[in-house]
Amino acid sequence: MGRQTAPAESRQLSAGETAEDARTHILDAAEALFENEGYRAASVRAITAKAGVNLAAINYYFGNKEALLEAVCHRRLGPLNEARLRKLKEIRAEARRRGRKVELQPVLRAFMAPALMLKESGGSAAGFPALFGRALADPDDTVQRVIFKMMKPVHQLMLEMMGDALPGVSREEVFWRYQFVIGAMARATRVYKNPGFKGAGLEDPGPEGGVNTLIDRLVSFTLAGAQAAPGMNIKCKKNSAPESK
Amino acid sequence: MGRQTAPAESRQLSAGETAEDARTHILDAAEALFENEGYRAASVRAITAKAGVNLAAINYYFGNKEALLEAVCHRRLGPLNEARLRKLKEIRAEARRRGRKVELQPVLRAFMAPALMLKESGGSAAGFPALFGRALADPDDTVQRVIFKMMKPVHQLMLEMMGDALPGVSREEVFWRYQFVIGAMARATRVYKNPGFKGAGLEDPGPEGGVNTLIDRLVSFTLAGAQAAPGMNIKCKKNSAPESK
DNA sequence: GTCAGTTTTAAACGTTTGTATTAAACGGAG
DNA sequence: CTCCGTTTAATACAAACGTTTAAAACTGAC
Numbered sequence: 001m002g003r004q005t006a007p008a009e010s011r012q013l014s015a016g017e018t019a020e021d022a023r024t025h026i027l028d029a030a031e032a033l034f035e036n037e038g039y040r041a042a043s044v045r046a047i048t049a050k051a052g053v054n055l056a057a058i059n060y061y062f063g064n065k066e067a068l069l070e071a072v073c074h075r076r077l078g079p080l081n082e083a084r085l086r087k088l089k090e091i092r093a094e095a096r097r098r099g100r101k102v103e104l105q106p107v108l109r110a111f112m113a114p115a116l117m118l119k120e121s122g123g124s125a126a127g128f129p130a131l132f133g134r135a136l137a138d139p140d141d142t143v144q145r146v147i148f149k150m151m152k153p154v155h156q157l158m159l160e161m162m163g164d165a166l167p168g169v170s171r172e173e174v175f176w177r178y179q180f181v182i183g184a185m186a187r188a189t190r191v192y193k194n195p196g197f198k199g200a201g202l203e204d205p206g207p208e209g210g211v212n213t214l215i216d217r218l219v220s221f222t223l224a225g226a227q228a229a230p231g232m233n234i235k236c237k238k239n240s241a242p243e244s245k
Numbered sequence: 246m247g248r249q250t251a252p253a254e255s256r257q258l259s260a261g262e263t264a265e266d267a268r269t270h271i272l273d274a275a276e277a278l279f280e281n282e283g284y285r286a287a288s289v290r291a292i293t294a295k296a297g298v299n300l301a302a303i304n305y306y307f308g309n310k311e312a313l314l315e316a317v318c319h320r321r322l323g324p325l326n327e328a329r330l331r332k333l334k335e336i337r338a339e340a341r342r343r344g345r346k347v348e349l350q351p352v353l354r355a356f357m358a359p360a361l362m363l364k365e366s367g368g369s370a371a372g373f374p375a376l377f378g379r380a381l382a383d384p385d386d387t388v389q390r391v392i393f394k395m396m397k398p399v400h401q402l403m404l405e406m407m408g409d410a411l412p413g414v415s416r417e418e419v420f421w422r423y424q425f426v427i428g429a430m431a432r433a434t435r436v437y438k439n440p441g442f443k444g445a446g447l448e449d450p451g452p453e454g455g456v457n458t459l460i461d462r463l464v465s466f467t468l469a470g471a472q473a474a475p476g477m478n479i480k481c482k483k484n485s486a487p488e489s490k
Numbered sequence: 491g492t493c494a495g496t497t498t499t500a501a502a503c504g505t506t507t508g509t510a511t512t513a514a515a516c517g518g519a520g
Numbered sequence: 521c522t523c524c525g526t527t528t529a530a531t532a533c534a535a536a537c538g539t540t541t542a543a544a545a546c547t548g549a550c
Contacts, residue, residue, distance in 0.1 A: 044538060
């Protein structure tokens with residue numbers, strides 16, 4: 001199969017690099033279509049058409065469609081998760097040096113901020129958070145497998161550090177609070193500047209500031225939520241399931 | 246493949262029963278497959294096979310696949326949203342009667358509890374919350390359209406009442422906190438008792454109690470989050486986007 | 491210019507999709 | 521029994537899917 005040497009030698013073209021251009025054109029087109037249509041609905045025909053390459057190019061460069069999804073996610077999630085892990089370990093190291101427990105707020109921020117900052121990176125990466133938010137709940141098994149494989153180290157470290165930051169809270173409880181954090185963030189990336197959510201029955205959220213405003217809102221919400229005293233609110237009267245009339 | 250018709254029906258029961266049985270068998274099969282595979286991936290062939298009816302039955306009874314999805318959602322979301330709206334209006338009425346502002350906690354509970362209670366209703370409705378959680382982020386436009394049409398009244402009332410319960414908080418801010426609530430709940434319904442999330446890189450969350458425990462966790466998390474003071478946490482050092490290497 | 495290797499192209503592959511068609515089987519009413 | 525509206529059944533259909541193939545068009549090195 002046509003696996004050839006690195007593009008370092010092919011730089012000698014007439015302003016070319018067309019060889020590596022095809023790959024990135026495909027990646028860009030796939031990222032945009034995966035974001036807007038979803039993995040399953042974005043056909044290889046639509047992707048190659050948008051990328052301006054031949055139909056067979058995806059199979060030639062990536063093998064198959066699943067490998068393309070993996071490459072699309074890897075391009076963004078690779079450096080993104082590296083940044084998350086670096087920041088988290090830095091926070092943990094500093095807490096240990098000072099002999100204090102980990103603080104929750106920087107942990108949440110280290111998890112969420114790098115992802116959302118991509119939104120205003122200007123480049124083609126700006127669409128990735130929405131793609132990722134979509135992928136987090138995508139029904140397709142392929143998508144789930146790809147996402148989980150790349151997120152596993154982050155998940156593990158987050159669970160560990162949230163546990164450290166919340167002494168006395170059971171592992172089970174920490175697990176669920178982390179899930180709520182993920183859910184809130186995933187929803188935010190899907191809704192943020194997605195025109196489909198404006199006219200679809202939800203009130204206009206206004207000018208909604210920049211990404212930093214959204215990050216602050218997410219952090220303050222999830223921080224308070226994760227630090228809340230556990231379910232002392234059972235005092236409420238029993239809620240029954242809706243009886244079918 | 247053979248015939249796999251449901252046990253003990255047909256001639257046995259009185260007339261007219263079998264006619265309605267085919268419809269509900271299709272609805273049940275579709276609900277289960279939509280939950281486990283997603284709308285797009287659940288083919289009409291798989292649905293009809295699971296329901297034990299002929300391939301053409303879906304088009305005969307519902308017209309097309311989209312109308313089937315609408316019927317599946319309507320069967321559950323209809324009474325569910327009625328229960329939500331009834332409870333919310335009841336809360337609002339009582340607050341007005343007492344001349345006090347609306348309390349947030351019952352509002353959140355009225356929104357989330359009826360949905361999650363379906364999980365332990367025992368019947369075929371138990372799978373619907375996961376379906377709904379999936380649908381909330383489903384990339385398919387058809388799914389989004391169907392869901393939003395049915396959720397619109399609930400969304401509007403929730404935004405209004407959360408606004409009442411949070412005086413001094415801007416509409417924009419309320420909008421986002423409501424989105425975070427939705428995200429956390431959607432994630433919870435997807436993860437709860439979904440075996441795919443156990444071995445997929447996330448630590449085992451333990452016995453995890455019943456649905457009531459999950460509801461309490463969700464309510465306490467989102468209540469604290471929604472009541473949190475807005476973004477005073479900007480003091481943190483600037484987080485940069487992960488530089489692509 | 492020749493040649494090996496890489497990339498691009500057009501066409502076809504075999505499935506699978508949702509839906510349409512047409513005829514057969516059914517069940518009470520006359 | 522016949523008749524008629526309803527339901528089930530087997531099959532056909534056109535379109536779209538991901539993937540494969542084999543030949544053409546390139547590329548840079550000799």
